[in-house]
Amino acid sequence: xxxxxxxxxxxxxxxxDVKVSASEEKYILNTxxxxxxxxxxxxxxxxxxxxxxxxxxxxxxxxxxxxxxxxTTDQVVSRxxxxxxxxxxxxxxxxxxxxxxxxxxxxxxxxKLLSFLSGDKWEIYFRKNIITEGKQIKLIxxxxxxxxxKVALFSGGMDSFIGAIDLLENKKKVTFVSHYKRGADKSxxxxxxxxxxxxxxxxxFSNYQFYVQPNQQHAKASKExxxxxxxxxxxxxxxxxxxxxxxxxxxxxxxNGLISLNVPLTGxxxxxxxxxxxxxxxxxxxxxxxxxxxxxxxxNNPYQWKTKGxxxxxxxxxxxxxxxNHETLSCSxxxxxxxxxxxxxxxxxxxxxxxxxxxxxxxxxxTGTEYVHNITQNVPSQKLVSGSDIRAFKxxxxxxxxxxxxxxxxxxxxxxPLPFESKQELDKYIDVYQRGMNEVRDxxx
Numbered sequence: 001x002x003x004x005x006x007x008x009x010x011x012x013x014x015x016x017d018v019k020v021s022a023s024e025e026k027y028i029l030n031t032x033x034x035x036x037x038x039x040x041x042x043x044x045x046x047x048x049x050x051x052x053x054x055x056x057x058x059x060x061x062x063x064x065x066x067x068x069x070x071x072t073t074d075q076v077v078s079r080x081x082x083x084x085x086x087x088x089x090x091x092x093x094x095x096x097x098x099x100x101x102x103x104x105x106x107x108x109x110x111x112k113l114l115s116f117l118s119g120d121k122w123e124i125y126f127r128k129n130i131i132t133e134g135k136q137i138k139l140i141x142x143x144x145x146x147x148x149x150k151v152a153l154f155s156g157g158m159d160s161f162i163g164a165i166d167l168l169e170n171k172k173k174v175t176f177v178s179h180y181k182r183g184a185d186k187s188x189x190x191x192x193x194x195x196x197x198x199x200x201x202x203x204x205f206s207n208y209q210f211y212v213q214p215n216q217q218h219a220k221a222s223k224e225x226x227x228x229x230x231x232x233x234x235x236x237x238x239x240x241x242x243x244x245x246x247x248x249x250x251x252x253x254x255x256n257g258l259i260s261l262n263v264p265l266t267g268x269x270x271x272x273x274x275x276x277x278x279x280x281x282x283x284x285x286x287x288x289x290x291x292x293x294x295x296x297x298x299x300n301n302p303y304q305w306k307t308k309g310x311x312x313x314x315x316x317x318x319x320x321x322x323x324x325n326h327e328t329l330s331c332s333x334x335x336x337x338x339x340x341x342x343x344x345x346x347x348x349x350x351x352x353x354x355x356x357x358x359x360x361x362x363x364x365x366x367t368g369t370e371y372v373h374n375i376t377q378n379v380p381s382q383k384l385v386s387g388s389d390i391r392a393f394k395x396x397x398x399x400x401x402x403x404x405x406x407x408x409x410x411x412x413x414x415x416x417p418l419p420f421e422s423k424q425e426l427d428k429y430i431d432v433y434q435r436g437m438n439e440v441r442d443x444x445x
Contacts, residue, residue, distance in 0.1 A: 001084040004077055007094045008069040009034060013130055014096060027076070027220050031068045040218060041072045044211045045237070052208070054143060054244045058098035059293045062129070066095055067236035068212065074118060074229035075214040078222035089120045096129035106292035113285040116416060117276050118228035144245040146206065149173045151242035152252035153234060154207065156180075156188035158328040158357060159303065162315045163254025164192075166302075168200045169316035175245065176207040177238040179230070184345035186211075188329040195324055199317075210237050231277040235286060239297060247296040253278055255301055256308040258356060258436025261429065263415050265352075265392035276416060280304065280429070284419040305428050307436040308356055309363030326368035330357045337372050349373040350386045355393060356436070359443035376443075390444070397441050405430060 005018055005026045012034045020026045029040045045064070049056070056064065073091060083089045097103045103126045114122040150167055154160045154176035167174045176193070180186040186209060193207055212233060216223040235253065242251040255278040262275055276282050278301060287299050303311055315321045331347035331354050338344045347354050349371030361369060373386060380387035400408070409426070412418070412433055420426045 001088075001090065002082055003090045003092060004073070004082065005092045005094070006069065006073050008065065008096065010065050010096065011130060016094065016096070016127060018094065025082075025220070027073075029069050029072055031065045031072075038215070038218075040076070041068060041212060041214045043068070043213070048208055048210060054241070056240050056244050059102055060240050060243050060295065062095075062097045062099075062103070063236050063290075063293070063295075064240055066097075067233045069093065069095065070114065070122075071212065071227075071229045071233040072214040074120075075224050075227065076216055076218060076221035078224045079226065081222045083120075087119060091120060091122050093122065093124045095124060095126055097126050098129050100126055100128055102293050106289045109285055109289050109292065113282065113289060114229070114232065116279075116285065117232060117282055144249075147173055148175045148206070148245050148249060150250050150252055151175045151177060151238055151245065152254065153238045154178045154189065154192075155234075156185055156192060156328060157330050158325060158360070159254045159256055159259075159308065159311060161192055161324070161328045162311050162321065163252060163303070164196060164205075165320060166316045167252070168196065168204055174205040175241060176205060177241050178207065178209045179234050179237055180209060180211055181213045182335060184329060184334050187345060188327060191327055192324060195320075195327075199320055208237075208241060228275060231282070235299075239290065239295065239299070242297045243295055249297060251297050251299045253283070253299065253301045254303055256306055256311055256356075256360075256436070257304050257429075257432035258307055258439075259353070260301065260304060261412055261415060261433055263396075263412050263433060265389075265396040279416050280418055281416045305432050307363075307432060307439055308360035309439045310435070312360050312364035312366060322366050322368075325361070325366050326370065330354060340372050342372060347371050348386070350375050350380055350389060352389050352393075355389060355440060355443070359439040362443045363439050393440055393444060397437060397444070400434075400437060408434065 003024045005020050005024060006029050007016060007018065007026070008029050008031060010031045018026065030037055031039065031041070032046065033039050073093070077089055079089060080086045107124055107126065111122050111124055149172050152163055152167060152174055154164055155178065164176060178189045180189060189209055196205065215221065238251055242249045260278045260280065262279060283299065283301065312321065329345065329347065332351040334347050335344045336348065337346035347369065350373050354371065361367065373380065375390060380390065382391040408430055412429060418426065418429055420429070
C-alpha cells in the first residue's frame with residue numbers, strides 16, 4: 001500500500017507541487033484542459049453549464065471541481081494494486097478553493113464523508129485558488145426564469161423514475177439531473193425522458209445529462225472497477241443545479257429504504273460489498289458539509305421509509321410505471337450482458353440490485369423486464385459469482401428468522417451509524433429493513 005498525493009488543478013497559472021518519497025505516488029489531476037496537458041477526465045459539464053447560462057457561486061464551483069477530482073481519483077487508482085489488503089487506499093488531496101475559511105470549516109466532516117463512502121483514507125489540504133486572489137466579489141443572480149420548484153436526481157433506475165412520476169403527478173415544475181459514463185445509462189435516461197415529455201408535456205420539466213468519464217488510460221492510471229465515489233459526484237451535480245437556480249429549491253434524492261440502508265448480507269460484506277450511496281449517515285454528513293460551506297438548499301430522500309415494492313405499489317401513475325418499468329436500469333453490471341450474446345444494457349438478474357428489483361416487481365405484479373438470467377427457474381450454483389448474491393441473501397434471511405429486534409438493530413448499525421432523533425425514528429429504520437427483506441424472501445421462496 002502506498003500513499004497517493006493527488007494535486008488537483010483547474011488553472012494554467014497554478015504551479016503548486018509537493019515532494020514525495022520514493023515509496024509514494026504523485027498524480028497531477030487537471031479537471032479541465034490546461035495548455036498541452038490533457039484533462040484527467042472527459043466531461044460535457046462545463047459546456048452544458050455555459051449553454052444553460054449557469055454560473056455557479058465560487059464555493060459551488062469549487063465543489064464541482066473537487067467532486068470531479070474525487071471521482072477521478074477513485075477510478076484511476078486500483079484497489080487491488082494499491083490498497084491495503086487489496087481494498088482500502090490512502091489519498092492526500094491538494095485542492096485549490098476560493099474561500100479557505102469555509103473549506104477549512106468543512107474539512108473534518110468532508111474527510112469523514114469520503115472515508116465512509118469509499119472505505120479509503122482521505123486527507124484534504126486546501127490552498128487559495130489563485131484565480132480568486134484579489135478578485136472583486138461578484139453578485140450572482142438567481143437564474144430561474146422557468147420557475148423550477150424542485151431539482152431531482154434521475155439515474156434512469158426504477159427509483160428515480162418513480163420519483164419523477166410522483167413529482168410530475170403532483171404538478172411540480174422539476175429539473176432532473178443525470179450522470180452517465182456509458183451508453184446503456186444514457187440510452188435508458190434519454191428514452192425515459194422522451195416518454196415523460198409525451199405524457200406530461202415539453203414544459204413540465206427540464207433536464208441535464210452530464211457525462212463524466214475518468215481517463216483510465218493515463219500513464220499513471222490503474223483502472224479501478226468499483227465506483228464508490230460516484231455518489232459524491234452525482235449529489236454535487238444535482239446540488240450545483242439546484243443552488244444556481246435558487247437557494248430555496250429542494251434537492252430530491254429518490255432511493256428506497258432497503259437499498260439506502262444497504263445492510264451487509266453477511267459478515268464478509270462489511271466493506272467491499274456494502275456500498276453507501278444514499279446511506280442516511282452519508283446524506284446527513286453531506287448536508288452538514290454543504291451547510292458549513294454556506295449552501296442553503298435542503299436535501300431530501302422522500303422514500304427513506306419505503307421499500308422498493310412499496311414505491312412501485314404507491315406510484316402515482318400505475319399505468320405509466322407498468323408501461324415503462326422494463327426500460328429502467330437497476331443492474332450493477334448491465335454492460336456485461338454482451339458476454340452472454342445479448343445486447344448491452346440487459347440486467348443480469350442475479351446481482352443485489354436485480355434481486356431487490358425483482359422482489360419489488362413481484363410485490364407490485366409488474367412484469368416485462370428482461371434479465372440475462374432467470375434465477376427463479378434456473379438458480380445459479382452458489383460456487384459461481386452469479387450465485388454469490390443469492391446465497392448471501394438466503395443466509396441473511398435465515399439469520400433474520402426469530403431474530404430479536406435488538407440484534408436486527410445492530411445488524412443495521414454495522415453498515416454505519418444512523419441519524420435519528422427518537423426511538424420512534426430508529427424503529428422506522430428497523431421496520432423498513434424488515435419489510436424490504438420480507439419482499440426478497442417472498443420472491444426467492
